[in-house]
Amino acid sequence: MRIYARRRLSNYLVVGLSLCATAFGLLFLVFVLGTLLINGVGALSPTLITQSTPPPGSAGGLLNAIFGSLAMTLIATLIGTPTGILAGTFLAEYAHNSRLGEIVRFINDILLSAPSIIVGLFVSAILVVPMGHFSAWAGSVALAIIMIPVVVRTTEDMLNLVPNALREAAAALGSPKWKIIVTVTYRSAVQGMLTGVLLAVARISGETAPLLFTVLNNQFWSTNLNSQMANLPVVIFQFAMSPYADWQVLAWAGALMITAAILLLNIGARMFASWSGLEK
Amino acid sequence: MAAEVETVAISSATQTRRPAGQAGDTVFRALTVFFAVLVLVILGGVIFSLVYGAWPALQKFGFGFVINGAWNPVTENFGALAPIYGTLVTSFIAMLIGIPVAFGVALFITELCPKWLRRPLGTMIELLAAIPSIIYGIWGLFVLAPFIQQYVQPALIGTLGKLPVVGVLFAGPPLGIGVLTAGFILSIMVLPFIASVMRDVFETVPPMLKESAYGLGCTTSEVVWRVVLPYTRVGVVGGILLGLGRALGETMAVTFVIGNSHHLNLSILQPGTTISAALANEFTEAVGDLYQSSLIALGFILFIITFAVLAAAKLMLLRLQKATG
Numbered sequence: 001m002r003i004y005a006r007r008r009l010s011n012y013l014v015v016g017l018s019l020c021a022t023a024f025g026l027l028f029l030v031f032v033l034g035t036l037l038i039n040g041v042g043a044l045s046p047t048l049i050t051q052s053t054p055p056p057g058s059a060g061g062l063l064n065a066i067f068g069s070l071a072m073t074l075i076a077t078l079i080g081t082p083t084g085i086l087a088g089t090f091l092a093e094y095a096h097n098s099r100l101g102e103i104v105r106f107i108n109d110i111l112l113s114a115p116s117i118i119v120g121l122f123v124s125a126i127l128v129v130p131m132g133h134f135s136a137w138a139g140s141v142a143l144a145i146i147m148i149p150v151v152v153r154t155t156e157d158m159l160n161l162v163p164n165a166l167r168e169a170a171a172a173l174g175s176p177k178w179k180i181i182v183t184v185t186y187r188s189a190v191q192g193m194l195t196g197v198l199l200a201v202a203r204i205s206g207e208t209a210p211l212l213f214t215v216l217n218n219q220f221w222s223t224n225l226n227s228q229m230a231n232l233p234v235v236i237f238q239f240a241m242s243p244y245a246d247w248q249v250l251a252w253a254g255a256l257m258i259t260a261a262i263l264l265l266n267i268g269a270r271m272f273a274s275w276s277g278l279e280k
Numbered sequence: 281m282a283a284e285v286e287t288v289a290i291s292s293a294t295q296t297r298r299p300a301g302q303a304g305d306t307v308f309r310a311l312t313v314f315f316a317v318l319v320l321v322i323l324g325g326v327i328f329s330l331v332y333g334a335w336p337a338l339q340k341f342g343f344g345f346v347i348n349g350a351w352n353p354v355t356e357n358f359g360a361l362a363p364i365y366g367t368l369v370t371s372f373i374a375m376l377i378g379i380p381v382a383f384g385v386a387l388f389i390t391e392l393c394p395k396w397l398r399r400p401l402g403t404m405i406e407l408l409a410a411i412p413s414i415i416y417g418i419w420g421l422f423v424l425a426p427f428i429q430q431y432v433q434p435a436l437i438g439t440l441g442k443l444p445v446v447g448v449l450f451a452g453p454p455l456g457i458g459v460l461t462a463g464f465i466l467s468i469m470v471l472p473f474i475a476s477v478m479r480d481v482f483e484t485v486p487p488m489l490k491e492s493a494y495g496l497g498c499t500t501s502e503v504v505w506r507v508v509l510p511y512t513r514v515g516v517v518g519g520i521l522l523g524l525g526r527a528l529g530e531t532m533a534v535t536f537v538i539g540n541s542h543h544l545n546l547s548i549l550q551p552g553t554t555i556s557a558a559l560a561n562e563f564t565e566a567v568g569d570l571y572q573s574s575l576i577a578l579g580f581i582l583f584i585i586t587f588a589v590l591a592a593a594k595l596m597l598l599r600l601q602k603a604t605g
Contacts, residue, residue: 007499014501015392022393022401025475028468029408032419039422064598083315090312104316107323110590113522114583115529118326121563121579125329145322148590152319178308206412209531209556213563226550233414237532240418248422255418259411266410270403 021068033259040256043249048257052221053235056244059226062254064221069258071223072136072215073205076143079143081197083144087152091152092159093181105156112149119145120210127216139215143204144179150203154196181264191276195269202265206258208233232258305402330583333576336569345577351542353567360581361542366552367582370534371527371549373463376471378527379520385471386478391500391508402479409472417536419459420465425537428464429456433549436460453549455539459548462538466530470523477519477597481512484604512562515600521593529586531556555582 007271024033054060087104095101107161119142127138162185170180186193211234232254337358338345348359389401433454441450485508493503537553541560553561555578557563566572 007502011499011501014387014504018384018388018392021381022315022388024381025385025405025408025468025471026401029404031423032411032415035419035423036415056385083318086312086315087319090316094309094312095316100313104319106591106594108319109594110587111319111323112531113525113586113590115531115556115586117529117531117559118330118579118583118586121559121576122322122326122329124563125333125576126325148319148322159512176302176305178304181308202410206414208412208414209560212560233412233532236414236418237535240421243537251418255415259415262410262412263407266407267403 029192035251036256036259039249039252043253044135044256045253048250048253053219053230053239053250054246055219056242056247059246060250061258062219062232062250063237065232065235066257067221067223068136068215068218068229069205069233072140072143072211072229073201073226074139075140075225076147076204077197077201079140079144080147080151080200083089084148084200085155087148088152088155089158089159089181093177093185094148108149108152112153115209116146116207116241117209119213120213123210124213134214134216134228136215136225136227139170139211139229140225142210142214143207146207146210147200147204150200151196155189155193158192159185161192162188192273195273196267197263202262202269205265206233206262208237209273212237283504290468326583330576330580334573334580337573337577340570344575346581349544353571354417357570358568358570360555360574360578362542363553363555363578364581365544365559367528367554367556367585369459369552370463370466370538370554371524373460374466374470374527375520375524377467378474379524381467382471382474382478382519382523383516384477386482387504389475389479389484391504402476405472405475408468409476413469413530413532416465416469416533420461420533420537424465425456425461428461428592429454433460436549448546449548452545452550454549455551457537457539458550459538459552462534462552462554463548465533465537466527469530469533470527473526474519474523477522478512478516481519481597481600482508484515484600485511512600514596514603518593518596518600521589521596525586525590525593528589529582531555531560535560555579560570 045061047059049061049063049066051059051061052064053062055252085102087108090102091105091108095104098275101142120216123138123142127141128134131138165181166184166188170184171177175183211231215231216228217234217238218230220230236251236254236258242248292382341348341358345358346360346364348357349361350357350359350360351362385405388404389398393401433456435455436450437452489507489511490503493507498506534554535557538553538557540553540557541551542553543551544553544557559575559579559582563572563575566575
């Protein structure tokens with residue numbers, strides 16, 4: 001009888017610890033989001049979107065940073081989406097088990113988790129150093145490079161979900177392969193691919209490290225993509241680390257905005273995917 | 281007779297149409313190959329630019345760069361020991377906390393929790409991964425660091441700090457920021473990555489195996505330890521390595537709370553630095569070629585470490601994938 005009691009006890013222990021671990025994880029999600037809400041909501045005001053970042057000691061907003069972040073994310077998406085989709089198409093439709101396909105897949109998965117600061121160093125070496133100055137173009141390229149592996153991965157996964165019978169049916173009608181891919185495979189996978197792009201956008205809109213070496217920051221309103229440009233992540237970094245209280249308040253407001261945007265993108269992408277019946 | 285004519289007509293039609301389709305195919309295929317190869321070119325470019333940029337420093341300091349504890353921009357004497365040490369120690373702390381918690385979470389989601397709770401719970405843990413690292417940084421600086429300074433560090437100094445050998449790890453005044461705080465934040469950040477891989481590999485266990493064990497009267501914990509874990513060992517290690525790869529290269533959250541001191545300090549309560557934090561702090565302000573080159577050399581070392589860890593993770597997960605078909 002004692003052995004049963006011991007086994008039951010150790011089972012309760014494992015179950016209890018596992019419960020605690022889950023509670024621990026969720027606690028921090030609530031803790032981080034709660035702090036953001038408490039500090040961020042108080043800092044929200046209309047001037048956030050009407051004025052640019054102020055010098056210390058005066059009031060201001062985040063307009064230039066919001067614009068910069070949106071612009072660079074948009075350009076990065078325009079570069080990263082077609083690149084990622086075509087590379088993912090190669091993996092799903094042409095590569096099969098070829099050597100090249102396996103290598104690309106392997107390298108892509110490593111790039112997916114590679115430190116983003118390394119990408120910053122790389123873009124700094126190939127764009128910032130030759131041009132001689134920081135620029136929003138360089139920042140966009142850095143974000144695009146971070147985005148590509150995410151899009152490649154989801155595109156390949158989504159195309160693999162398309163039933164082969166569809167491709168065969170189109171092929172039997174005499175359609176060339178590229179036409180099958182574009183008009184049949186893409187069309188039936190488009191929702192999943194879009195979900196992947198949304199997740200990739202969410203991923204890059206909070207990236208800070210690669211921007212530090214490529215666009216840095218700009219205290220003033222600027223629409224010149226060939227010069228330094230303000231952006232939310234770097235503004236948050238610099239303002240939060242500063243000793244000025246009003247800058248720190250702006251940092252909290254920016255942090256709340258960026259997190260809200262990213263969580264909405266994530267939840268939206270998930271709902272979109274489950275609505276179109278893609279999630280397992 | 282009529283049928284024969286028709287076949288001829290069709291075959292001639294395909295003959296005249298085929299070139300158009302083929303040209304499109306060649307172009308489209310070439311396009312996809314081009315972009316796939318671009319992924320490799322990016323990696324090649326990263327390696328080349330790092331080696332090229334790091335070359336002056338590596339030439340000047342040689343292998344001694346890795347074991348030199350100094351970091352002095354004035355005398356231009358640079359060594360990577362302190363950042364490497366900080367990177368490894370913070371990641372170690374992150375793994376020490378992150379692995380058991382991630383295991384518990386994955387276990388709860390796959391084995392214990394009611395079915396209706398599975399999806400929302402999994403999503404919530406994954407949202408932890410979606411929060412950008414700068415948010416963890418600002419939270420760590422303003423919320424976690426003061427908390428650790430007030431409650432955790434005095435307790436550690438008062439108890440473990442008094443022990444003979446281990447005490448050196450917990451020496452010094454409670455500052456809030458430091459290696460321990462950075463490691464703790466990292467553990468929260470890698471938790472979702474490890475947990476979601478573990479959950480995925482736990483789900484590959486054939487239900488029949490688990491049901492047989494339950495049928496023999498095993499408890500949940502016995503099923504997990506003796507059936508699920510042995511079956512998924514490779515995948516679990518792969519997930520852990522994936523999390524480790526993330527922890528090693530994580531930048532912003534660490535930069536906020538580690539204190540950025542190149543002084544090599546054994547105590548985990550004191551400020552330190554990591555490779556990525558040193559880069560984030562100093563790269564844009566580094567004056568002098570040797571200073572910049574040394575920082576790029578740091579980046580190169582980080583790249584080699586994370587590449588090796590991530591490649592190992594990937595290989596292990598592939599092995600599990602092949603084994604389970």
